[in-house]
Amino acid sequence: MQTQPLPGFRDFYPAEFAFRAHLFETWRRVCRRYGFEEFDGPPLEPLELYTAKSGEEIVGQLYNFEDKGGRSVSLRPELTPTVARMVAARAGGMKKPIRWFSIGQMFRYERQQRGRLREFFQLNCDLMGEPGPLGDAEVIALAIDLVRAFGLEADQVRVRLSDRRVLQALLRGAGLTAEQLPSAYAVIDKLERMKPEQVADIREDRDERFGPGVGARLLEVAALRGWPDVQAALAKVEGGAEAGAPFAEVLKALEAMGLAGFVDVDLTIVRGLAYYTGTVFELFDAGRSLRAIAGGGRYDELLKLLGGVDLPAVGFAIGDVVLGELLKERGLVPPAPAAIEVFVAGVTAEDQPHVLQLAHLLREAGLRVEYALRAENLGKQLKLADTRSARVAVVIGPDDRARGEVQLKDLAGKTQRAVALARVADDVKAMVADG
RNA sequence: GUGGUUGUAGCUCAAUCGGUUAGAGCGCCGGACUGUGGCUCCGGAGGUUGCGGGUUCGAUCCCCGUCAGCCACCCCA
Structure with missing residues (x-):
């Protein structure tokens, strides 16, 4: 063949x-x-x-x-x-x-x-x-x-x-x-x-x-x-x-x-x-x-x-x-658009259901979302997010869950802040819209 | 359809006069690294040298054929 x-x-x-x-x-x-x-x-x-x-x-x-x-x-x-x-x-x-x-x-x-x-x-x-x-x-x-x-x-x-x-x-x-x-x-x-x-x-x-x-x-x-x-x-x-x-x-x-x-x-x-x-x-x-x-x-x-x-x-x-x-x-080929806007990462294996829930929530909100399909350490997940040219990473771990929050990372600006779970979709949308 | 030219890893390329196990960079996979990415380091996979035949002790290298790419012709709605 x-x-x-x-x-x-x-x-x-x-x-x-x-x-x-x-x-x-x-x-x-x-x-x-x-x-x-x-x-x-x-x-x-x-x-x-x-x-x-x-x-x-x-x-x-x-x-x-x-x-x-x-x-x-x-x-x-x-x-x-x-x-x-x-x-x-x-x-x-x-x-x-x-x-x-x-x-x-x-x-x-x-x-x-x-x-x-x-x-x-x-x-x-x-x-x-x-x-x-x-x-x-x-x-x-x-x-x-x-x-x-x-x-x-x-x-x-x-x-x-x-x-x-x-x-x-x-x-x-x-x-x-x-x-x-x-x-x-x-x-x-x-x-x-x-x-x-x-x-x-x-x-x-x-x-x-x-x-x-x-x-x-x-x-x-x-x-x-x-x-x-x-x-x-x-x-x-x-x-x-x-x-x-x-x-x-x-x-x-x-x-x-x-x-x-x-x-x-x-x-x-x-x-x-x-x-x-x-x-x-x-x-x-x-x-x-x-x-x-x-x-x-x-x-x-x-x-x-x-x-x-x-x-x-x-x-x-x-x-x-x-x-x-x-x-x-003539160098007039624009860079290919990123496949995703948001990457959702979990810290421990116990976070996985929450990652799935959050990812689906963001997809329902119309965002383009990916997450790791098997448990991996956080560094590796963020590396994948980076390779995919995601604009935002959402990190969720046991400590965040205890507070009802997630961490929102701006992958280009290297900044991070805690956001209440209920506000995640709106805040991510705002960050993506800023472009 | 005709003539010329070029084919080595996913990509870009190397390999002495024909010489013994075909290499490098990038990329890919894994690790260093169990709450934080781009860097770095280590390891790995990946090749019928386009394919087939010939010459030779021995061919990525020379010869023939074939397929494919490129260039020119033909054509260009």
Whole structure:
């Protein structure tokens, strides 16, 4: 029997679980500040829910199998199809815009690497039913505040922001046909990882996918950085101003929220080739040594494709793996909370029933309590209390009992005082609340 | 799926040119310590050196395979 989990899967021992809980609790808190409601769907879905959106090739990356009823099913690799399915089923009855978030475990059958496992948790946020740019800005702001809540600021994390409508207008202006656009997106997406020779091939017309001079102009578009340069380029192409209008509104809104300092306008953010129709963004650590922390954008056609309901939508996902690595790297992991607040210790074996009674009384009062499960000398019991990071120790011995009292120890302050038995719960609560 | 690289105790690491019983720190368990914790001291448990094969008188060390981790590619919803 091996003690290791399957490749790409993780065990969460208490320390790791505490960190995971910290991520989830922070995510929930911030999402609720934006009025987003939590939901969840099944971890197992019909296989076709994914092949319909991504094609048969996706099956190679899925944990799919046939269930005992002969159905082709898959563990979920992402949440968007489930969202689309659920929203489509009840879209008519829901007030728009719909603000939903979910935290769930996803599964992808891929070779694991740093920041990429076969099992991971993802926060998925979607705003549905709003086509305007303030919806985009709302979602981008949420993504930024989600990482800010962990202590990451603009010097440590960057949003790279693009817009498919802007990119398309500029590429058409550069002489690309509608048919060449997918190839162009693929090139732009890969540009950073390409070898210099490959880039030269495109610049010097050795790439047969593009016409004479087109490759070089494509690279010029990809090299644009910052809104002023993008805006200037848009002014020179037909329909450019109209194509750039929503993007300008998004930037203006983020500026008004005071979050513009996080944003880099960068048209090389393409995000796959899939279903994005407008704004596209990714969050990265400022040093760019890790994979993307989060990614998303506007996908106005997807809900119609998957669920048959015509709703514009904008959303993103953020995973626990890359964000977790960044937080560890930056020393932003909070200490795990203590398991108990109070330790009850008895001096002699005769005190044991009183320890049990007192411990239960304190538990009834809502306190987190532990005591020694067998008779041990007091020093040893206090050592355990200390290891457990208890705030308070309650010591009860024959002399105390004779007086109807117990000793209350402040374990951090090294102070101790006698307290009447009847007052123990209240006094301990007060000490714990002082924190 | 392809290529490269690394695997020694729960964790971090050591072990001479291939040499005889694989060590240390931390952690864990017990004791010093039967009315007071963090310190200290003493003792103990814990290893198929990832696994399998080969070379050798002898392998943690060299070779092959395999599994796992890491890195790059593919992919990245």
